[in-house]
Amino acid sequence: MKPSIILVAATRLLVVLLLLFSVFMLWRGHNEPGGGFIGGLIGATGFILYAIACGADATREALRVRPEFIAMGGLATSLIAGLISAPFGDAFLTGQWLFFGGSEGEKGFPISTVLLFDIGVYAVVMGSALSIVFALEDEVE
Amino acid sequence: MEPLLAILVGAMVAAAIYLMLDRNLLRFLFGLILISNAANMTIFAAGRLTPERPPLVPVGAKAPLTDVANALPQALVLTAIVIGFGLFAFALVLALRAYDNLGTLDTSEMRLAEPRSENDT
Amino acid sequence: MSWLLILPILIPFCTAIPAFFAGGNAQLSARISLAGSAIGLVAALVLFCQVHDQGVIAGQMSGWAAPFGITLVADMLSAIMVVITAITGLAVAIYALGEIDDNQSELGYHALFQILLAGVTGAFLTGDLFNLYVWFEVMLIASFGLLIMGGRAEQIDGAVKYVALNLVSTILFVSGVGLLYGETGTLNMADLSRAVAEHPDQGMMVLISLLFMIAFGVKSAVFPLFFWLPASYHTPSFAVSAVFAGLLTKVGVYALIRSFTLIFTSDPGITHTILLWVAGFTMVTGVLGAAAQSDFRKVLSFHIISQIGYMVLGLALMTPLALVGSVFYLVHHIIVKANLFLIAGISEKLTGGSNLYKIGGLYGAAPLLAALFLIPAFSLAGFPPLSGFWAKYILVKASLDTQAWLIAGTALVVGLFTIFSMTKIWAEAFWKEHPDEITPEPPMDGTALWPRYAAVIFLALLTVAIGLVPQPFLELAETASAQLLDPSAYIAAVLGEPVEAAQ
Numbered sequence: 001m002k003p004s005i006i007l008v009a010a011t012r013l014l015v016v017l018l019l020l021f022s023v024f025m026l027w028r029g030h031n032e033p034g035g036g037f038i039g040g041l042i043g044a045t046g047f048i049l050y051a052i053a054c055g056a057d058a059t060r061e062a063l064r065v066r067p068e069f070i071a072m073g074g075l076a077t078s079l080i081a082g083l084i085s086a087p088f089g090d091a092f093l094t095g096q097w098l099f100f101g102g103s104e105g106e107k108g109f110p111i112s113t114v115l116l117f118d119i120g121v122y123a124v125v126m127g128s129a130l131s132i133v134f135a136l137e138d139e140v141e
Numbered sequence: 142m143e144p145l146l147a148i149l150v151g152a153m154v155a156a157a158i159y160l161m162l163d164r165n166l167l168r169f170l171f172g173l174i175l176i177s178n179a180a181n182m183t184i185f186a187a188g189r190l191t192p193e194r195p196p197l198v199p200v201g202a203k204a205p206l207t208d209v210a211n212a213l214p215q216a217l218v219l220t221a222i223v224i225g226f227g228l229f230a231f232a233l234v235l236a237l238r239a240y241d242n243l244g245t246l247d248t249s250e251m252r253l254a255e256p257r258s259e260n261d262t
Numbered sequence: 263m264s265w266l267l268i269l270p271i272l273i274p275f276c277t278a279i280p281a282f283f284a285g286g287n288a289q290l291s292a293r294i295s296l297a298g299s300a301i302g303l304v305a306a307l308v309l310f311c312q313v314h315d316q317g318v319i320a321g322q323m324s325g326w327a328a329p330f331g332i333t334l335v336a337d338m339l340s341a342i343m344v345v346i347t348a349i350t351g352l353a354v355a356i357y358a359l360g361e362i363d364d365n366q367s368e369l370g371y372h373a374l375f376q377i378l379l380a381g382v383t384g385a386f387l388t389g390d391l392f393n394l395y396v397w398f399e400v401m402l403i404a405s406f407g408l409l410i411m412g413g414r415a416e417q418i419d420g421a422v423k424y425v426a427l428n429l430v431s432t433i434l435f436v437s438g439v440g441l442l443y444g445e446t447g448t449l450n451m452a453d454l455s456r457a458v459a460e461h462p463d464q465g466m467m468v469l470i471s472l473l474f475m476i477a478f479g480v481k482s483a484v485f486p487l488f489f490w491l492p493a494s495y496h497t498p499s500f501a502v503s504a505v506f507a508g509l510l511t512k513v514g515v516y517a518l519i520r521s522f523t524l525i526f527t528s529d530p531g532i533t534h535t536i537l538l539w540v541a542g543f544t545m546v547t548g549v550l551g552a553a554a555q556s557d558f559r560k561v562l563s564f565h566i567i568s569q570i571g572y573m574v575l576g577l578a579l580m581t582p583l584a585l586v587g588s589v590f591y592l593v594h595h596i597i598v599k600a601n602l603f604l605i606a607g608i609s610e611k612l613t614g615g616s617n618l619y620k621i622g623g624l625y626g627a628a629p630l631l632a633a634l635f636l637i638p639a640f641s642l643a644g645f646p647p648l649s650g651f652w653a654k655y656i657l658v659k660a661s662l663d664t665q666a667w668l669i670a671g672t673a674l675v676v677g678l679f680t681i682f683s684m685t686k687i688w689a690e691a692f693w694k695e696h697p698d699e700i701t702p703e704p705p706m707d708g709t710a711l712w713p714r715y716a717a718v719i720f721l722a723l724l725t726v727a728i729g730l731v732p733q734p735f736l737e738l739a740e741t742a743s744a745q746l747l748d749p750s751a752y753i754a755a756v757l758g759e760p761v762e763a764a765q
Binding site for chain 1 (some may be wrong): 195234
């Protein structure tokens with residue numbers, strides 16, 4: 001079945017928006033509702049929409065990397081985030097914080113292993129959701 | 142609120158078991174997703190339903206200022222939903238594969254791994 | 263201290279990632295997996311030595327205090343199970359060098375295998391019921407992937423039943439967790455031990471404990487919840503089914519032992535009586551089911567069920583000696599069962615089939631394999647001086663001590679039937695001539711058989727060692743049993759000293 005031209009045209013815009021929104025969700029997840037899991041799902045939705053409009057093969061090409069690799073990369077990122085606490089003598093997964101430009105009374109710009117962990121979760125969720133969807137698409141075709 | 146939720150969970154479990162007793166694999170899976178949502182609802186209700194605020198600590202404070210909802214069951218439900226979602230997606234792909242490979246979704250017809258008579262193999 | 267506890271879980275995870283990215287190169291991937299398993303065994307042994315010297319150790323991940331944080335605990339039972347998991351993992355990783363082909367490697371066999379090991383180890387080390395659920399799922403998802411790898415119709419068929427019943431058990435488990443949290447307000451196992459005992463409504467606690475019993479019962483394949491096991495265990499590749507047979511059901515047994523010695527001990531009149539009946543029926547149905555089978559691995563699958571009955575028996579009796587028997591049986595069974603499945607793999611490679619009536623002549627073709635088969639087979643049936651004899655002996659003695667004549671008799675008769683099944687495999691696969699008048703030959707396609715033999719010999723030596731020198735293993739099992747029956751050291755290690763808890 002040929003996908004409708006409206007869907008294909010709209011997808012090009014929507015995919016960008018969805019991916020941007022997914023990163024936004026990931027970013028705000030630390031102190032407000034959001035986070036890596038929901039971000040990853042939204043990101044996956046973007047590619048799933050693309051797969052519906054243009055087919056699984058085109059999406060694979062657009063992704064450039066196998067979704068399983070994204071998931072495994074995410075797992076590695078999360079593990080690293082947990083392991084960073086080792087040199088500081090803390091327990092596994094203890095959050096480590098770095099404040100850029102911090103001064104008296106001013107916290108500065110915080111970078112933490114918690115965010116790194118969340119990025120890992122984002123990749124795991126996106127990768128595994130996409131690999132399942134691709135498996136389904138392949139079965140149907 | 143809890144009794145109402147308990148009745149809802151009961152109804153969901155009843156419907157789920159009815160579906161799961163079916164021979165059709167797809168209906169079984171629908172039953173499964175229904176019962177897993179009933180389980181999630183149970184956890185949610187186990188944390189007590191309160192008309193309080195979300196469990197967020199405002200900027201500058203070290204603890205929530207007013208009574209807040211119990212955050213732990215919500216975290217548990219979230220984890221359970223995530224895992225349930227993953228497992229269910231896998232089960233769906235498996236059902237599709239089963240239909241492709243075995244040509245049926247009737248579980249009593251799926252006798253390849255356990256043939257009725259050993260000499261069939 | 264907490265790093266010591268997390269390392270046996272982290273190492274398989276860290277191995278899985280390079281093993282997955284190297285998946286296209288089967289040899290490299292298999293070697294990474296092997297190296298990871300070897301390092302994992304070292305980490306497990308270090309943990310074991312610490313527990314042996316210092317008693318129960320506990321750690322809080324990410325530094326949140328118990329009962330709120332993620333707790334890992336290792337008492338003697340956990341430490342023993344972690345070591346035995348690492349040993350099985352190493353043996354199967356060696357075996358996989360010979361069996362896993364490029365295709366399976368590219369699909370991620372080695373990565374999934376390592377994640378499975380991580381899940382199993384996590385389940386043994388966690389000190390929190392909800393995390394136990396999460397580790398069960400890690401294990402389950404990895405096992406799904408391994409089970410359908412290759413995608414033959416038979417595998418899909420087995421997987422449907424495996425997935426369906428395990429998902430039901432998962433949901434019962436999570437409902438139980440929810441209800442228990444609602445009643446007690448905690449999920450930390452050490453904290454629960456106190457909270458459940460003090461709870462005013464003990465009837466409710468028994469009811470919840472039954473939910474857990476059913477959930478863990480499905481996982482450990484006890485009567486009447488075992489039907490997924492013989493439906494699926496004979497379908498995947500041999501390296502996969504060996505690690506399933508050795509470890510997966512035993513995690514269920516471990517969870518039963520843990521929850522019914524630490525948490526739900528208030529009304530053993532109900533829970534442990536049910537467990538006793540379950541144990542008896544499991545032993546009998548398993549062994550009778552095996553007698554009717556003609557496939558090498560199906561016979562072995564039914565024997566897993568029958569053997570689970572023995573382990574549950576020890577838990578049901580709840581005497582110090584009976585628990586020693588359970589722990590000893592767990593260790594013995596994991597090694598022996600994994601080994602038998604690996605031997606089934608070699609025999610299939612040599613004879614080209616696994617239906618016992620259609621193969622034969624292995625004794626003449628591979629006398630070494632025949633000798634190696636006899637060790638785990640006789641151990642399974644309980645011949646002295648192999649490990650199975652001591653395990654059965656302790657359990658039967660424990661049941662006689664409590665005047666449980668019926669169950670002691672059942673255990674002995676089931677042992678007899680086990681010999682029947684093992685003799686049947688021996689007679690059909692090894693002793694009789696091949697029905698097609700051909701002599702089984704090692705395939706000439708250059709497939710290396712040595713890694714497979716190495717794995718089998720490694721496990722067989724362990725069986726012999728436990729059998730000939732049972733004393734140190736018995737002492738370890740006694741320590742484990744003492745800690746199970748008196749969980750105060752466990753609780754103190756997790757929650758801190760009682761004085762601190764009161765503040």
